[in-house]
Amino acid sequence: MPSASSDVPAASDGRDLWRDSDFRRLWLGQSASQLGEHAGLVILPLYAVLTLGVGADQLGVLRAVGQAPILLLSLLAGAWVDRWRTRTVMVWADAGRALAFGAAAVSALLGGLGLPALLAVTFAVGTLSVFFDVAYQSSLVRLVRRDQLVRGNSALEGSRSAAQIGGPALGGALVSLLSVPVAAVSGALFFALSFLSIRRIRRSEEIPERSARPVRTGRRILEGLRFVATSPLRTVCLASAAFQLFLAAMMTAYLLFLPRELHLTGTAVGLVLAATGPGALLGSVLAARLPGRFGHGPVLVTAAALGDGVLLCVPALHGSSATTLAALLAVNFVFGTFGQLVNVTVMAVRQALTPAGMQGRAAATVTFVGMGMTPLGSLLGGFLAQEWGLRTALLVTAAGMMLSPVLMAASPLARLGPVLDGPSDVAEHPRKPAQSA
Template identity: 75%
Template sequence: MSGASSKLWRDRDFRRLWAGQTVSQLGEHTSLVVLPLFAVLTLHAGAGQLGALRAVGQAPILLLSLFVGAWVDRWRTRTPMVLADAGRALALGAAAVAGLLGGLGLPALFVVAFAVGALSVFFDVAYQASLVRLVARDQLVRGNSALEGSRSAAQIGGPALGGALVTTLSAPIAAATGALFFALSFLSIRRIGRRESVPKRPAHPPLLRRHIHEGLRFVAGDATLRAVCLASAAFQFFFSAVTTGCLLFLPRELRLPGTVVGLTLAATGPGALLGSLLAARLPGRFGRGAVLLSAATLGDGAFLLVPALHGSPAVTVPALLAVNVVFGTCGQLVNVTIMAVRQTVTPDGMQGRAAATINFVGMGLAPLGSLLGGLLADAWGTRAGLLVTAAGMLLSPAVMALSPLGRPGRALPAPPDACAATGAHDR
């Protein structure tokens, strides 16, 4: 372990944040599998009801992100994180008890899914903003690498654990396990003792709507953050289209069974773990711009190989595994590097709003991308539709190349003057 990494891990508050975020992400990704299985296996929900349940759980990203970003910037980040953990633990715990007693119906499960989704928005925006207030700016890349590495591990282990618990025990017990994870995160994060540099609130704070508008204007007015926002939007739009195309192409054209399809898609998880490790070293060695452009181009371009696949599973499955490992590695390398850039160029008083604005714009286009993937598959065939949408993913690195993100250099950019960025009334 290098001296810089050792210094980071000697920080007790960072370790508490990392531990809390790790088990919280494990609880979140476990619940993403447990709640749908609860509906199908215990409540015998149909396909339409299951789709509606997933949509209800995802809706808070679009409905709440901007408001949460503005709210988080007004408070110590520990506050929304511990409240979100406590709320999710209570929601899943109540669902588990009601399920064991046979008193949980679909309407109540919809409420639980929305509550868990909404509180996850609070937690995710707050933990991204919290790192900037806990560690020095020259530690952001390593800190993000550690946090994103644990998130990747949760993405791999959470769904597998949730499915195993539902299969071997029961859906209510699996929900109770998710509640336990959130309770452990609550206990870890509430022990963070360092005072944060929360922006001083004026005697007459601006309306929340004005606070949100300031965040939108700040992201739109900064060339680097504007590029991050546009690149994220392009990626989410076309990646959603590609995902829809893959879910049609793999079983229909390549004749792969569902279990094999799931195995190939899961290969992004180990790749993401590798990308988190590389993100702690490569930008400092080769320069931020070179790493971003090469990783984004290689990772997004890897999907161009998928519509070219033919033949038996002995040929196509290893190729699909390789594509997803490359995509996971490069995608995580891009995510960690861009997050460090975004956090560095954003003043402390704007961290939550900047993260929420970028998440809102990027995720807001994802449903439209999914719709496009299905329409192209119907109109042109799955192979041609997948080829077009995979090519569209290269728009994201193109945006980076034409922006400050593509500039060479190893050092992170200097943050702007906080007062100029947030307005005099915020200080």
């Protein structure tokens, strides 16, 4: 496997990054893929509700089936991605999702898309999305120089944020204006566009050398877990786990608090939640500039503290006045801004501190540990809201989210400077540098 800086352009600024045709192809493909994915998150459930007439419990099962591959397959995807060219993984994932959406559209037109078939399509799309996401997070480090990682991640995460805002709206509009089968075809077209764009990436990736006795997949997964557990990235993993646990807990109470305590309408609740999207776009822009000026460590700790800390204001709000609504919009905008700033910076740090042959497994391990806490967090939030009341539950869970910046501030990650040269940037033991990071 080549090093992260081999066979890449010698560019070091944003303009030269955008002159790189392979980066543009990756950005376009990832943007189309994310738009198709987030539109699909609305199209398929709407088909279940409008056409199949499913109940709330069945809709919950449908959503859970689509999310299950994150927990079930992230580690496996990481092991696979590190053995294959990321371009190959992304192309096949796009092709598979385009076929899945196309098959769903044809079945719907013929009246054969029942709930079992819809569950199968949802699980297939979720599975392929896991492989695509792990691969694209690992691909950038093979395309650009280390000093371009933050700018590159900023561009990719900015398009992902835009897709998170526009995808659901596009999916809903297509279903409303046209029909569910036509909307599904549109989703397939987005994945086809991503397929065509990423397939045109020309920069070569060397397949990791394979020994005469191939390493078992289980062993490769354990190697990824061991790498993260024994490297500075374990702090990223722990901070992500703490954040996801308490965020899921808070959101459980938050979604009850807005309509029941503040008496907000459904439209107002949707508007409040949507405010994180524009904030995330701003956070992506800031992530391209601030770490290089103030240092990656200080930006990580400060942004996490501000983004998580602003949620402590929510329990103090009362009533459904315009002032309360404006305050909620501001809180969610700030949370989205600094949360995205943390996401982009963390990704750049992880890529810089991880060897090329371990990129997929490191990304998958962090995702697995972080997202693995969300079911427990949701249960915790429901328990606290039931036993202590909504305001107390919000306060406790928002305070718990502050554990994430505290963990980062107490670790060597807080000392990372403006330039990420590699694993030597973070040494946990002065006499024994983290050579494996």
